[in-house]
Amino acid sequence: MDEVIWIEVLGRHREVAARHRVGASEVRIGRGYDNDVVIDDPYVAAQHLVIRRDEAGALAAYDIGSANGTFVEPGGRRVETVVLDGDSVLRIGHTQLRVRDPRYSVARERASERPRPVWPSAVALAVAIIAIELVSLWLKETDEAKFSRYLQPPVILAGVVLSWTAVWAILSRIFAGQARFERNVRIALVGMLAYSLYNEAAEYLGFALTWRALAAYEYVAFWCLLAAICFFHLREIGPTHLRLKGGAVAALLVVGVGMQTLSQSELRTDVGQMNVSRRVLPPMLRLAPVSEEGRFFADVERLRDKLDHDRAETPTGASAGDTGD
Amino acid sequence: MALKPLFLLIALLLSGAAFAQSPEAPISSTAERLYATARPRLLQIRTLVSAAGRQSSLGSGFLVSADGLAVTNYHVVSHAALEPKTYRLEYAAADGARGALTLLAIDLANDLAVVRLDRSDVPFFAFDPRAAGGELAKGERLYSMGNPLDLGFTIVEGTYNGLVERSYNERIHFTGALNPGMSGGPAVSAEGAIIGVNVAKQFGGDLVSFLVPGRFAATLVRRAQEHPAPAGMDWHAEIGAQLAHWQAGLYEATSGRGFRPVALGPYETVESAAPWFNCWAHTNAGQVPKPRASADITTCNSETRVFVADDLVTGNIRLVNAYFRALELNQFQFAAFVSQQSQPPWPGSGDKKWRTPQRCHEDFLATAADGKHPALRAVWCARAYREFAGLYDVTVTALTQDSGREALVSRLSLQGTSYDNAVSIAKHFLEAVQWTK
Numbered sequence: 222m223d224e225v226i227w228i229e230v231l232g233r234h235r236e237v238a239a240r241h242r243v244g245a246s247e248v249r250i251g252r253g254y255d256n257d258v259v260i261d262d263p264y265v266a267a268q269h270l271v272i273r274r275d276e277a278g279a280l281a282a283y284d285i286g287s288a289n290g291t292f293v294e295p296g297g298r299r300v301e302t303v304v305l306d307g308d309s310v311l312r313i314g315h316t317q318l319r320v321r322d323p324r325y326s327v328a329r330e331r332a333s334e335r336p337r338p339v340w341p342s343a344v345a346l347a348v349a350i351i352a353i354e355l356v357s358l359w360l361k362e363t364d365e366a367k368f369s370r371y372l373q374p375p376v377i378l379a380g381v382v383l384s385w386t387a388v389w390a391i392l393s394r395i396f397a398g399q400a401r402f403e404r405n406v407r408i409a410l411v412g413m414l415a416y417s418l419y420n421e422a423a424e425y426l427g428f429a430l431t432w433r434a435l436a437a438y439e440y441v442a443f444w445c446l447l448a449a450i451c452f453f454h455l456r457e458i459g460p461t462h463l464r465l466k467g468g469a470v471a472a473l474l475v476v477g478v479g480m481q482t483l484s485q486s487e488l489r490t491d492v493g494q495m496n497v498s499r500r501v502l503p504p505m506l507r508l509a510p511v512s513e514e515g516r517f518f519a520d521v522e523r524l525r526d527k528l529d530h531d532r533a534e535t536p537t538g539a540s541a542g543d544t545g546d
Numbered sequence: 547m548a549l550k551p552l553f554l555l556i557a558l559l560l561s562g563a564a565f566a567q568s569p570e571a572p573i574s575s576t577a578e579r580l581y582a583t584a585r586p587r588l589l590q591i592r593t594l595v596s597a598a599g600r601q602s603s604l605g606s607g608f609l610v611s612a613d614g615l616a617v618t619n620y621h622v623v624s625h626a627a628l629e630p631k632t633y634r635l636e637y638a639a640a641d642g643a644r645g646a647l648t649l650l651a652i653d654l655a656n657d658l659a660v661v662r663l664d665r666s667d668v669p670f671f672a673f674d675p676r677a678a679g680g681e682l683a684k685g686e687r688l689y690s691m692g693n694p695l696d697l698g699f700t701i702v703e704g705t706y707n708g709l710v711e712r713s714y715n716e717r718i719h720f721t722g723a724l725n726p727g728m729s730g731g732p733a734v735s736a737e738g739a740i741i742g743v744n745v746a747k748q749f750g751g752d753l754v755s756f757l758v759p760g761r762f763a764a765t766l767v768r769r770a771q772e773h774p775a776p777a778g779m780d781w782h783a784e785i786g787a788q789l790a791h792w793q794a795g796l797y798e799a800t801s802g803r804g805f806r807p808v809a810l811g812p813y814e815t816v817e818s819a820a821p822w823f824n825c826w827a828h829t830n831a832g833q834v835p836k837p838r839a840s841a842d843i844t845t846c847n848s849e850t851r852v853f854v855a856d857d858l859v860t861g862n863i864r865l866v867n868a869y870f871r872a873l874e875l876n877q878f879q880f881a882a883f884v885s886q887q888s889q890p891p892w893p894g895s896g897d898k899k900w901r902t903p904q905r906c907h908e909d910f911l912a913t914a915a916d917g918k919h920p921a922l923r924a925v926w927c928a929r930a931y932r933e934f935a936g937l938y939d940v941t942v943t944a945l946t947q948d949s950g951r952e953a954l955v956s957r958l959s960l961q962g963t964s965y966d967n968a969v970s971i972a973k974h975f976l977e978a979v980q981w982t983k
Contacts, residue, residue: 234566359879360876360878360882361878361879361882362879362882363838363839363875363882363883363886364838364878365835365838431908431909431910433908434947489903490903491898491903492893492903492904493893493902493903493904493905493929494903494904494905494906494907495890495892495904495906496905496906496908496926497890497906497925497927498908498910499891500881500882500885501664501881501884501885501888501923501945502878502881503877503878503880503950504921504947504948504949504950505877505950507910507947509910511910511911511921512909512910512911512912512913513815513911513912513946514911514912514913514914514973514976514977515775516909516911517907517911517924517926518910518969518973520907520909520968521907521926522969524905524907524926524928525928525938525965527905528902528905528928528929528930528938529930530903531902531903531930532902532930532931532932532935
């Protein structure tokens with residue numbers, strides 16, 4: 222009976238770069254032309270490996286005296302002899318190899334389905350974002366409405382989303398082989414819609430319930446959303462290494478939030494703490510009951526303590542040289 | 547546009563001097579005689595940067611006692627008082643003599659200072675007893691002296707026009723040309739006795755000048771003789787104490803004069819009935835294109851300013867009552883319009899020297915549940931003075947919360963006030979906001 226052994230030369234990302242069918246019970250691998258499979262890798266010996274069945278009948282690799290050796294992935298152990306299953310990867314020199322025989326069982330065929338088009342949802346998202354921006358702009362309009370002002374949000378949105386997505390599409394094309402532009406656009410748009418909704422909610426709830434923290438920590442929401450978007454873009458590139466990608470994104474989040482918290486606290490020491498809602502809304506939107514006057518002035522008294530603390534804390538002006546008594 | 551009642555203080559920084567020559571006034575024989583006697587009694591007061599030994603600002607002064615006491619303006623010596631390590635004082639007499647000056651006493655509210663020369667047995671001016679009793683007649687000739695723009699000592703003839711009306715700090719209205727550099731110089735009667743001390747001129751007016759009444763100077767000279775400041779005196783503490791005392795008097799006097807109701811649309815609020823408040827109205831009715839919300843704004847200013855340093859003038863009380871009504875704006879747009887008008891002031895980062903950063907507190911409150919007082923959005927913002935304990939700048943802004951189509955915005959800005967005074971006056975103003983219906 223004719224034995225068949227498949228030798229697969231793998232690329233950097235373990236994709237199959239070349240596949241050799243050898244119809245013999247022993248395969249010799251090396252750089253020399255007396256081999257069955259010739260490897261053009263200067264780090265591979267002229268006669269490097271032999272593949273044949275061992276006593277138990279399993280395929281095994283035998284290093285036949287190379288200087289650089291043979292390694293088995295995962296783990297990168299150096300071996301003289303190793304029994305192979307269809308999934309172990311051998312490294313000789315800078316080349317990765319996989320050995321399979323006809324008995325290797327492959328996964329079931331994937332069902333062919335027509336992918337649902339992505340663009341309708343992307344368009345719907347874009348329309349929603351633009352609608353929110355335009356309505357919010359119109360509700361803040363105190364002068365005569367200028368058409369050019371209302372043209373800005375869609376143009377800016379298009380510019381930002383397209384350039385952002387282009388970057389991810391290029392990365393995706395490089396690392397996954399596919400640009401997946403529509404799916405990346407949708408991820409960016411979902412993120413923008415979430416941010417836009419957060420801002421509106423911060424403004425309305427901030428006024429209705431006097432929750433100023435929502436607006437004060439808007440930047441945290443921004444960085445969280447940015448991190449989430451990046452994570453989904455990365456997942457779109459490839460579903461592997463999700464933990465690593467999550468870690469990278471979390472690091473981005475920590476750096477971003479940390480930096481902005483620092484700059485905000487420096488701004489506070491510089492010009493003070495406003496702690497005031499940016500915008501008032503029609504009184505009918507107020508939900509929380511009003512405070513007692515006494516409570517307001519009690520809070521104002523507490524502010525005095527903070528101011529006196531500020532005064533004590535900061536060094537007096539350079540001019541205060543002489544101390545009295 | 548409202549007339550901006552800005553005072554230009556006469557202390558002259560040479561770098562910023564504008565050498566505008568004015569036509570010389572005809573000099574009467576009285577002036578000639580007065581100047582001849584006054585000349586040895588006049589001083590130019592120079593502030594020098596100690597390290598460089600060069601002048602950084604100039605003013606005038608005059609001798610008031612044989613043992614070498616002289617009067618000038620506080621703002622002429624403020625650098626040396628606040629930063630004694632950087633600046634020192636020097637005088638230059640008309641005969642060219644020069645020497646060091648020691649600061650003995652200051653009166654911040656009246657912008658006066660008493661200094662001591664390093665020599666005695668000098669001729670000096672006497673105070674006119676009539677000035678203390680207010681017995682001078684409007685139109686009486688006064689002669690003001692000093693060294694304008696460092697051009698040499700001059701004498702200027704002008705007229706006494708009584709006390710400035712509706713001014714909290716007493717000032718003589720002098721119709722005559724005062725120029726930068728004459729600050730601290732004397733204004734004398736035809737007999738050569740001190741009536742007042744040159745202090746300021748009205749920016750944008752012609753010959754409208756101001757003198758500090760001589761009796762304040764006489765009082766300060768007595769104080770300097772009885773309790774002269776010890777060497778190495780900490781003027782910061784003294785300035786803080788004088789400011790605190792002055793503002794206590796101002797707030798007591800202001801509350802004493804009471805408040806009068808003002809109707810704005812359906813709302814009623816109050817403004818001070820004290821005569822030293824100067825009120826101006828402003829409307830956007832004539833604006834083109836036609837405004838989409840009407841604004842009727844009344845601004846009342848106390849014009850009570852106290853000079854502490856070049857970059858710190860404090861003591862003003864300001865009350866703005868504004869009534870806004872939507873004309874073509876919906877409720878949201880009107881709210882956005884009102885937000886712009888009712889945001890608390892955002893101080894720049896520039897003023898870190900004198901004041902702490904600003905802190906604010908915002909709340910929605912009801913002053914009384916009697917159906918007469920609308921709910922208010924109140925914002926309280928305050929900054930403390932770094933070097934003057936117990937003094938603050940406070941701004942309180944109230945916005946009525948009863949209608950989406952009209953609103954009253956009241957803003958009270960208090961400079962250099964004690965916290966308790968600010969709280970009590972703010973309480974009064976918040977409680978005063980009500981419906982007229």
